[in-house]
Amino acid sequence: DQQVKQNSPSLSVQEGRISILNCDYTNSMFDYFLWYKKYPAEGPTFLISISSIKDKNEDGRFTVFLNKSAKHLSLHIVPSQPGDSAVYFCAARDTGANSKLTFGKGITLSVRP
Amino acid sequence: ETGVTQTPRHLVMGMTNKKSLKCEQHLGHNAMYWYKQSAKKPLELMFVYNFKEQTENNSVPSRFSPECPNSSHLFLHLHTLQPEDSALYLCASSSSRDNSYEQYFGPGTRLTVT
Numbered sequence: 400d401q402q403v404k405q406n407s408p409s410l411s412v413q414e415g416r417i418s419i420l421n422c423d424y425t426n427s428m429f430d431y432f433l434w435y436k437k438y439p440a441e442g443p444t445f446l447i448s449i450s451s452i453k454d455k456n457e458d459g460r461f462t463v464f465l466n467k468s469a470k471h472l473s474l475h476i477v478p479s480q481p482g483d484s485a486v487y488f489c490a491a492r493d494t495g496a497n498s499k500l501t502f503g504k505g506i507t508l509s510v511r512p
Numbered sequence: 513e514t515g516v517t518q519t520p521r522h523l524v525m526g527m528t529n530k531k532s533l534k535c536e537q538h539l540g541h542n543a544m545y546w547y548k549q550s551a552k553k554p555l556e557l558m559f560v561y562n563f564k565e566q567t568e569n570n571s572v573p574s575r576f577s578p579e580c581p582n583s584s585h586l587f588l589h590l591h592t593l594q595p596e597d598s599a600l601y602l603c604a605s606s607s608s609r610d611n612s613y614e615q616y617f618g619p620g621t622r623l624t625v626t
Binding site for chain 2: 401403408431433435440441442443444445448488492499500501502503504505
């Protein structure tokens with residue numbers, strides 16, 4: 400059973416508009432959430448994270464929102480740029496699992512010029 | 513070299529071959545990981561090493577054998593693999609000295625089993 404779910408496999412957005420990538424989780428023991436970005440032929444790179452004690456974290460064009468009651472988080476990218484086209488993975492850490500991260504399947508974002 | 517490096521980047525092997533994947537991290541981290549990424553699936557954690565000790569084996573078949581001689585190097589020894597083992601194998605590292613929990617990934621080894 401998947402504990403981290405990214406139900407939309409892909410998203411296409413016009414350059415300059417907002418991209419919203421969603422992620423849902425089932426494990427209430429998750430206390431830290433991360434977003435990774437992956438280009439073809441490269442490993443995932445860390446993008447932004449949020450602790451479960453917060454509901455928002457912003458870093459430049461990237462903002463992550465966390466709704467603990469709904470077990471939902473989202474990554475907002477604004478304005479979207481063609482270079483943002485990549486696969487985005489949501490990941491979560493279980494407080495009782497040391498450094499182990501659980502990943503979603505990923506969402507392929509395409510930003511159209 | 514900086515970050516996390518993996519060799520080889522691509523590997524094609526027969527089911528009777530023995531090969532090894534290598535990972536090296538230059539970040540001073542104490543934890544290292546092997547992940548498997550198959551098409552349309554989440555990253556699957558295979559093994560975790562903390563300070564050279566294996567702390568997690570995620571029910572991985574014995575045809576995959578990890579080795580961690582020190583905190584900077586991690587190997588994955590492969591033997592008698594199956595075609596369904598074809599995937600991207602990613603190595604990652606992290607530090608337990610801070611609370612960021614970020615893992616830094618290498619570029620991966622694209623493995624094809626024929």
